[in-house]
Amino acid sequence: MRKLRYREAEQWDSLGHMTLVVAIEDEFDVELSPDDALAIESFEVAAALVGERTGDG
Template sequence: MKKSLVQLFADALAIAPELVSDDLTYQSIPQWDSVAHMTLIAGLEDEYEIMLDTDDIIDMSSVAKARQILAKYGVEA
C-alpha cells in the first residue's frame, strides 16, 4: 500500500502527520529547508514511481501545490 502524501511530508520533514495540511508552505517551519525539500522530492519520486521535472521541484512550495503538481503526473494524492 502506498504512503499518503501527508505521511510522505511528515516523514521527510520529521514532523507529526497532524501538522501537515494544504496550508503548510516551504520554509514556514524550520524543518522544511532545502535539504528536507530534496528528501521530500526523493520520497515522492520513489513512492509514486515518477520523475519530477526540475521546474516542478522548484515550484513545489506547499502541500497544496504538491497535490497539483502530482496530478500532472497522474498521481491522485
Template sequence: MSKLMPLADVFASALAIDAAQISDNLHYQGIPQWDSVAHMQLIAALEDSYDVMLDTDDIIDLSSFSKAREILAKYGVQPQ
C-alpha cells in the first residue's frame, strides 16, 4: 500500500500557499489565490493524489479544507 500524501500538502501545492496557512478553517473566501482556475487545479491534484474521480456535485461543493476531508471520505479516502 502506498502512503497517501497529506491533504494539507495537496492543498498547499495546488493553491500555491504556505502549508502553515492550512487548517480546518481554511475556506475559499479566505484565500485570494483560490479562484476558479486554482479550484480546478486543486480538484485535479486531489484526484491524482488519491486515485479518485470526483463527481460534479462534489467539485462544486468543495469549498473548504474540512469539506475536502468529508468529500474524500465518501470515496473511501482518509487522508492525513
C-alpha cells in the first residue's frame, strides 16, 4: 500500500495542507500549533498528533 505523504500527492498542496489541518482541528476538537501543522507530512504523523492531543496515543 502506498503511503500518503505531503508533496507526493498532486492534490496535497499548501492550500490542501491547511484545509487538512483545519479539518483535523474541527473533527477532533483539538488545536494544533504552527509547529504541529508543519510537522504533518503524512497520514501517520497526523494520526499520531491527534492521538497525543486526544489522549488516545
